[in-house]
Amino acid sequence: MKTVGIAVTDPHDWTGVALCNALKHYGMKPVTFGFNDATSNISLGKIYAGKTNLTSLDAVIVRDLGPATQNGAAFRFDILCQLQELGIPVINSPEAIARAANKHVSSFLFQRNDIPTPKTIVTNNISEAIDTLSSFACAVVKPVFGYKGIDVEKVEDNDKGRQRLNEMLGKNSLLYLQEFIPNPGRDIRVFVVNNKVAGSIYRISPAGGWINNLSRGGSAKPCTLTDEQERLGLKAAEVTGTVYAGVDIIEGDRDYVIEINGTPSGKGIFEACGVDVTMKIAEYLYHLI
Ligand SMILES: Nc1ncnc2c1ncn2[C@@H]1O[C@H](COP(=O)(O)OP(=O)(O)O)[C@@H](O)[C@H]1O
Numbered sequence: 001m002k003t004v005g006i007a008v009t010d011p012h013d014w015t016g017v018a019l020c021n022a023l024k025h026y027g028m029k030p031v032t033f034g035f036n037d038a039t040s041n042i043s044l045g046k047i048y049a050g051k052t053n054l055t056s057l058d059a060v061i062v063r064d065l066g067p068a069t070q071n072g073a074a075f076r077f078d079i080l081c082q083l084q085e086l087g088i089p090v091i092n093s094p095e096a097i098a099r100a101a102n103k104h105v106s107s108f109l110f111q112r113n114d115i116p117t118p119k120t121i122v123t124n125n126i127s128e129a130i131d132t133l134s135s136f137a138c139a140v141v142k143p144v145f146g147y148k149g150i151d152v153e154k155v156e157d158n159d160k161g162r163q164r165l166n167e168m169l170g171k172n173s174l175l176y177l178q179e180f181i182p183n184p185g186r187d188i189r190v191f192v193v194n195n196k197v198a199g200s201i202y203r204i205s206p207a208g209g210w211i212n213n214l215s216r217g218g219s220a221k222p223c224t225l226t227d228e229q230e231r232l233g234l235k236a237a238e239v240t241g242t243v244y245a246g247v248d249i250i251e252g253d254r255d256y257v258i259e260i261n262g263t264p265s266g267k268g269i270f271e272a273c274g275v276d277v278t279m280k281i282a283e284y285l286y287h288l289i
């Protein structure tokens with residue numbers, strides 16, 4: 001029986017539990033482990049997390065890498081790269097997770113591959129940031145490595161907005177500034193697994209809000225994609241090299257891909273539509289290993 005490791009932070013997390021059940025459904029043995037507990041014994045050539053010997057696994061699914069310091073994040077990433085080097089399939093691959101997690105890199109890849117994405121600049125120059133704000137009129141500032149809508153802020157082209165840019169640059173030494181796209185108060189989350197759309201939901205912001213993340217009070221509703229939205233979701237996953245992904249699309253004057261998540265939660269789409277994307281991930285692995 002094939003044994004598949006699932007990297008999780010919270011063992012009770014919906015997606016982690018669903019992945020375990022899906023793997024069992026396909027006759028594989030799931031083992032959850034946390035990276036907070038990892039050791040790489042160089043001389044013995046062993047990598048383990050708690051009691052789990054990672055080098056003996058048949059595959060690894062990264063549900064989430066977990067919070068970490070800069071050193072900690074690099075260590076987790078390196079372990080995944082080493083497991084891959086030892087011939088163990090890791091999904092998503094560390095390279096794909098890194099591309100998706102870094103909004104600067106993913107925005108570059110979208111633009112370069114003709115995937116419509118809002119105008120964006122990443123800078124540590126305040127004059128550039130202020131000039132860009134005035135050309136956008138209204139901008140969204142995001143952490144380059146952010147998630148769940150945390151620290152995403154709208155900034156207007158006025159004294160207060162310029163002051164805010166100064167403060168944020170002082171704090172983070174970097175600004176990721178994106179044109180605010182007027183939208184119908186919702187965005188679209190497209191789930192892609194193995195080059196196919198596994199499902200999609202609208203995420204509708206709470207009244208008066210504009211941040212649609214479910215963790216920020218957004219609600220999930222079933223969504224039928226247009227052909228264009230489906231194409232954008234698949235292309236965004238392809239250019240980042242993600243086997244499974246959650247692609248965020250916003251409907252403005254046209255559809256724009258705003259970001260891609262390489263470790264998405266499957267809970268919202270299951271609750272809204274009964275679609276269990278973890279079954280598709282397990283099916284993919286079943287054929288792979
Ligand atoms: N350019 C934009 N225009 C309008 N709304 C945006 C824009 N970018 C992000 N948002 C809103 O903020 C939310 C979080 O932004 P996102 O880029 O998906 O970052 P995160 O990684 O934190 O989810 C989106 O789901 C959307 O509701």
Ligand SMILES: [Mg+2]
Binds near residue numbers: 148149213248259
């Ligand atoms: Mg998002």
